[in-house]
Amino acid sequence: MSSLAATVRDVFNEPGCAKNGSKPENERRTGCTKQLLPGSAAGGCAFDGAKIALQPFTDVAHLVHGPIACEGNSWDNRGAASSGSDLWRAGFTTDMNETDVVFGGEKRLSKAIKEIILKYDPPALFVYQTCVPAMIGDDINAVCKAATRKFGTPVVPVNSPGFVGSKNLGNKLAGEALLEHVIGTQEPDDITPYDINLIGEYNLAGELWQVKPLFDELGIRILCCISGDGKYREVASSHRARAAMVVCSKSMINIARKMKDRYGIPFFEGSFYGIQDSSISLRDIARLLVERGAPGHLIERTEAVIAREEARAWAAIEPYKPRFKGKKALLITGGVKSWSVVAALQEAGLELVGTSVKKSTKEDKERIRELTGQATQMIEDMPPRAMYQMLKDAKADIMLSGGKSQFVALKAATPWLDINQERCHAYMGYLGMVKLVEEIDRSLFNPMWEQLRRPAPWQALARTLAKVHSPAAISISGSEIDETARRAKKICVCNTVDLGTIEDAVCSHNLTSVEAVRQHTNAIGGCCKRRIEDILQSSPSHALQAAE
């Protein structure tokens, strides 16, 4: 475990990360992982992150060493696309049982490796360490080393037990495994001055292929994409690239930085989400390649392609402008850089009422401010209840977010679009942004919404009937028991506070605002806000009456 601890410390101390670099020395080492709050944590673990980062290598067998939970509950759930082998889609696991936990799982692991190599003969095997074998001390490094020697197939240990940290840390541990065991172990068949690496691009929904035709047109070759639609041989020989682009800087910046140190490959952080960002990225790639010796006309050719594609994209978005006039969007995203999408949404005529900045850097925030002005709310963290209320109050016409908040929007009968990793449409590059706008239009103007928001006509009738027949109607007579029952009633579904408590607080302190009620009681005032307002309006306190 000591080597893993060292790796984790090393990863946290990443000089390539601008955000971390701007912190004072002692904070820098603690990294970005926030301590989890038991009982209110969400998101994946380090193993999850490592698997996500490496699984898009399509011809590799990915073997998970652990009990059934780690692979059995999670395999076959990501939408990366492959142009060749389908081996990556198979789920391999040692499915450790009680005996393995007691006597150690190394034997089972080496048998499993042997079975896979004999049956599937992959160019390489990645072995993922999980919590339970890490706890009982299974040494996967040693098993992998022995297997590599025995079978001649590279068997790569990925040290990523879930409990060492977050998904993001797992991404980086995957990167470390590649750096230590894979990159630079083979040589490419040929090299050209136009070879680049893409790092942190996973080809979800086949997105990479939306941009690849532009590279092909310019003669730029993707020597290796880490890891979308990647092959083992490509990543093993990726150290011969001339330049690199970090597509998702949050996940694998350590690979880019260390490849720069070791092999002198310059890199930049870019994005293919958004029209302007796509152009900037293409420009940067061309510039870096020319700096490293590619012919200078690459830059002119790139500019020509950019001009053509931009004109096409803006023209395609133009017709949506009048339709989107006055429509408000709420953008909640972690993965995709918020401002990449912001520009295109604005160009299409949408008004942005809020955007999340939880994972944004200071520069990101400045950029958002620049693009949107003061009207847009920057959201650090929004609890689902507040999000639901915002949508229910129609403060936004559509929400764009990842799948986790999907049902918050849908249950509030608000259009919603998935722009995170589980989405089934590809939104990358110029084509992708047009597709995004198309999808927003389709969602916003679905005639279904109007029907859904309308209450059933018989509901009002039912309520009237209930009033006549319900025992609550008798309570007006003033019986003591009914009064107790009335006052004990929770005012809201969140069950925080009952009616009596609020009435008492209002009476004894002359409260007039929700804010004040919140201070004197344990009412949260989120979803109950409206109920409290009603109470304040409908029943003026006795003290107030006396004053009058």
Add this chain to the structure above:
Amino acid sequence: MAVVMTPKKACAVNPLKMSQPIGGAFAFMGLRGAMPLLHGAQGCTSFGLTLFVRHFKEAVPLQTTGMTEVTTVLGGYDNLEQAILNIFNRAKPKVIGICSTGVTETNGDDVDAYIKLIRQKHPQLARLPLVYVSTPDFKDAFQDGWGKAVTRMVEVLVETPAVDVPRDPARVNVLPGCHLTPGDLDELRAILSDFGLQPSFLPDLAGSLDGHVPDEFTPTTIGGIGVDEIALMGRAGWTIAIGSQMRRAGEAMQAKTGVPFRLFERLCGLLPNDEFIAFLSEISGRPVPSKYRRQRGQLVDAMLDTHFHIGGRKLAIGAEPDLLFDLSSMLHDMGVQVIAAVTTTHSAVLERLASEEVLIGDLEDLEEVAKSKGCDLLITHSHGRQAAARLKIPFYRVGFPMFDRIGAGHHNSVGYRGTRDLVFAIANLLIEDREQNYRPTPDTWRTSAPAPRPCLRGFTDRTERPIP
């Protein structure tokens, strides 16, 4: 009589099985205002959460104690305490269901003792029910976790009625196995109500995961059976357990409250439903409503109409034991040959499967046997789609998870009506397959077809199977 085989291989390929703790957590989702809590690392929870969300397309409450490397070494008390307090303060749950995981079981956390200590330290939790169930990942499977959790719910939440409290013969407890969908529960509720019986389902997923739009947002489960209703289950006249996984829960109920229980291992097919309806008629003292006489007639007719297409098919089926037994028995009744049967965990019903052998294994095993034995119908959960594509045979999705089709929660295969709809769906799938893939051409019969093989049922000797 099937022989139960256990696997010889070290590596599970394309797992059929899911882990025990999330099966336990799933059961807690059928309680109202509940928060299931996995005592383990956060990945244990997030994988389960993703699985449930993808299956039901619903917001799913599920929390973690967020064990880290350090807290694992030190023991999980602090994390469990913090998690319970956090959930108590933020989500205001009516009940918290706690399942252990591989991490905390390997570590040997004594959760029962922890809970006692937490209750002592925090008197505000005095009235909050905490139900703990031990569910290590490295033992048993999804179905076992469900069964154990329900048994614990009975032990902790059901009250032993006082001696002089009379039983209400109209009240019936129903303990459904995890292979029943919210749609199945709704169907059962309707059937029981039609006999004048008042059912209490434990757990009741139909209230929480049936995909309805609630009026307000809640961080806990939005429906299901209430804790107060569970407490009164001891006053019912009967307990009906469905699926052999619920035997222990039924026994626990009888031991604690004296309510007699009857186990129905299957509720799909003609005879099991005849038995079920007869039982309801008996305990309610009412004649069978004409509605069910009609439905029975419809099922009989459906079996007549579909047996041309279903009969004689060679089935490869992979499912958890109770679902496997339920479906394969029904299809066997319709003339299907159950050639390849793969399941996840041991169960008493496996020996009675209508196949020669049943293997506790994975989808690779199922695919290999299906291929070598020429099966022409594959039934398993959504993960079987890759195998079906390679085998090029019709594929019917059942059970959990079903993430690549919509409406999984409303599938219905219990009762006369559910069985009728199921045989129609499978027959239509087979008809479509024939139309698309077996249109005769002038050359269809020209080449010499391979001689028809006598159908070998079950597996051959596994050691002789070639490794592809």
